[in-house]
Amino acid sequence: xxxxxxxxxxxxxxVICLLIVMNLTxxxxxxxIAFFSxxxxxxxxxxxxxxxxxxxxxxxxxxxxxxxxxxxxxxxxVFVNDKVNPEVMKMLSEIGIKLVAxxxxxxxxxxxxxxxKYNIRVMRVPAYSPExxxxxxxxxxxxxxxxxxxxxxxxRDGNFSLERLNGFTIHGKTxxxxxxxxxxxxxCRIVKGFGAEVIAFDKYPSEELQKxxxxxxxxxxxxxxxxxxxxxxxxxxxxxHIINKDSxxxxxxxxxxxxxxxxxxxxxSAVIESLKNEHLGFLAIDxxxxxxxxxxxxxxxxIIRDDQIAQLMIFPNVLITAHQGFFTQESMLExxxxxxxxxxxxxxxxxxxxxxxxxxxKDC
Ligand code: NAI
Numbered sequence: 456x457x458x459x460x461x462x463x464x465x466x467x468x469x470v471i472c473l474l475i476v477m478n479l480t481x482x483x484x485x486x487x488i489a490f491f492s493x494x495x496x497x498x499x500x501x502x503x504x505x506x507x508x509x510x511x512x513x514x515x516x517x518x519x520x521x522x523x524x525x526x527x528x529x530x531x532x533v534f535v536n537d538k539v540n541p542e543v544m545k546m547l548s549e550i551g552i553k554l555v556a557x558x559x560x561x562x563x564x565x566x567x568x569x570x571x572k573y574n575i576r577v578m579r580v581p582a583y584s585p586e587x588x589x590x591x592x593x594x595x596x597x598x599x600x601x602x603x604x605x606x607x608x609x610x611r612d613g614n615f616s617l618e619r620l621n622g623f624t625i626h627g628k629t630x631x632x633x634x635x636x637x638x639x640x641x642x643c644r645i646v647k648g649f650g651a652e653v654i655a656f657d658k659y660p661s662e663e664l665q666k667x668x669x670x671x672x673x674x675x676x677x678x679x680x681x682x683x684x685x686x687x688x689x690x691x692x693x694x695x696h697i698i699n700k701d702s703x704x705x706x707x708x709x710x711x712x713x714x715x716x717x718x719x720x721x722x723x724s725a726v727i728e729s730l731k732n733e734h735l736g737f738l739a740i741d742x743x744x745x746x747x748x749x750x751x752x753x754x755x756x757x758i759i760r761d762d763q764i765a766q767l768m769i770f771p772n773v774l775i776t777a778h779q780g781f782f783t784q785e786s787m788l789e790x791x792x793x794x795x796x797x798x799x800x801x802x803x804x805x806x807x808x809x810x811x812x813x814x815x816x817k818d819c
Contacts, residue, residue, distance in 0.1 A: 485507060485508050485802075486507075486530055486554070486801060486802045487528045487529050487530075488508055488511070488528060488531065488532050488556070488798060489511050489524060489525045489528040490510060490511065490513060490531075491516060491517040491524075491531060491534070492514070492515070492516050492517070492534040492536065493512040493514050496787060497558070500787050500791040501791060505795050507799065508798050516536060516538070517533055517538065517539065517543065518537075518538050519542055519543055522547060522550070523546075525547060525550060526550045527550075528552065529551070529552070529554060529801075530554030530555070530556060530798070530801060531547065531552055531554070531555055532557075532794065533555060533565075534557070535559050535561060535564060536746065536747040536750065538564055538747075539555055539564060539566060540566050541566045544566055544573055544575060545569065548573035548575060553575060553576060554576050554577075554578065555570065555575055555577045556794055556797050556798065557577070557579040557580065558580060559781065560579060560580060560581055561689055561690065561717060563691065563717060563719075565577055567813050570812070571812060576801060576810060577810065577811050578797040578801065578807055578809045578810050579811055580789070580790050580794060580809065581637075581793075581808075583781065583785075583790045583793065584781070584786040584789060585637035587783045587786045588638045589638050589639075589641035589687075590641075591715060591741060591779065591780040592638075592685055592713055592715045592739075592780065593645050593646070595715070595739035595741065595776065596625065596711065596739060598774055599711060599774050600622050600624075600625060600711075600737075602619075602622055604774065605619075625650075625683075626650040626651065627650060628651045628652070628683060629652045629653075629680050629682050630646045630651045630652070630681060630682065630683045630684075630685065631655065631656070631677040631680065632654070632656075632669075632677075632685050632687060633677065633684065633686045633688050633697065634656075634686065634687035634688025634689070635655045635661055635669070635687070636657075636687065638687045638715075639655070639685075639687035639688075640664055642685055642687060643664065643667075644667075647669075651683075653669045653670070654670050654671075654672050654680060654681065655670070655672070655677065656672060656676075657671065658693070674697075674702075678706050679705055679706070681706070681710055682707060682711065683710065683713065684706065684713065685713040685714075685715070686712075686713065686721070687715070687716055689716070689717065690716070690717035694720055695720070696722040696725075697720050698714075698722065698725070698726065699722040703725055704734070706734070710737075711737035711739065712735060712737070712738050712739070714739070714741065714742055715780045716742060717742050718743040719744055720742075721740070722744075723743070723745075723767075727763065730770055730772070736772060737774075738772065738773045738774070739774045739775075740773075740774075740775050740776075741775075741779060742780075743764060743775070744763075746777075746778060749761060749764060750777045751778065793809065796809075797809050
């Protein structure tokens with residue numbers, strides 16, 4: 456080989472080596488994050504979204520069997536049905552995980568006491584688009600009230616009859632809201648726009664909300680007076696099965712129950728019983744008690760062994776969507792932006808408003 460070519464080749468190899476070393480160095484300085492419950496849209500939004508962090512995407516849910524996948528990472532990024540219970544938290548700490556970042560607002564699936572014990576930071580996306588969830592709740596109400604889901608199928612089938620499509624008007628009805636935080640407040644604003652009377656119950660009522668004419672009442676008063684009852688409180692030990700056999704009895708005959716918050720707020724057996732007895736008039740749910748076995752998956756070719764959802768699916772006055780309240784373009788952009796900021800704050804070791812801990816929240 457001529458000397459010139461030899462020098463050129465050597466220089467080229469030296470540059471390559473330097474680039475590899477630089478890359479390895481920067482990779483080791485980056486936080487390495489393992490994503491669980493990854494859907495194609497998570498990958499689309501997060502992949503190539505940051506040069507400062509290294510991401511690995513796993514489709515599997517996080518649990519005691521899959522936690523090993525997080526080995527070698529600094530943090531994990533999870534969604535609503537990943538179980539970060541004390542056992543998983545202990546295993547995460549043993550493999551050196553220092554961050555649990557939620558791609559959602561609710562954090563009922565994360566054991567905060569265990570996080571504190573093992574010194575693992577927990578961050579979330581507190582508000583990506585409260586309006587997205589509130590608008591979805593209203594879409595469910597309107598669909599059931601005007602039977603547009605049935606009309607759509609009927610017209611496509613060449614059936615233009617109005618028989619059995621008679622609905623009801625929302626204007627003038629009483630709408631009860633349980634939990635008047637960000638989503639509950641957005642829902643109240645929408646409902647007011649329809650000319651409905653809005654009453655609400657919240658463990659910590661908002662003074663601001665009372666001004667535009669929303670009346671706070673006791674939980675039982677709201678149950679008894681609502682034509683439509685919409686749940687917007689978080690799942691806590693306090694709110695688990697907040698809608699049960701007793702509370703359903705206190706609701707108006709023929710009322711509509713809407714749950715876009717968390718499935719376990721509602722005792723599904725009691726709701727099925729109430730629908731069968733024709734006491735509960737309508738049910739609209741975006742969340743379901745046993746949803747972790749079903750939601751976010753295509754099971755269209757599989758026998759569904761969950762008898763309760765199977766039963767709910769055949770009631771003509773029940774509408775189910777599979778946890779899509781959050782799912783708008785705007786929300787996904789905000790979830791990505793806030794989650795990246797959470798990774799940056801974790802990497803920099805600085806405090807964050809998006810942190811959740813026993814110290815910071817009221818119900819731990
Ligand atoms: P938030 O924290 O802003 O509001 C929650 C409200 O519930 C607060 O005003 C709080 O005082 C109240 N509350 C707490 N305990 C209560 C109790 N025992 N009884 C009555 N009210 C109580 O939360 P945000 O952002 O409004 O979200 C609410 C819930 O919506 C989340 O916890 C989550 O479970 C659910 N969610 C569902 C989504 C979906 O895609 N379907 C997406 C995002 C959130």
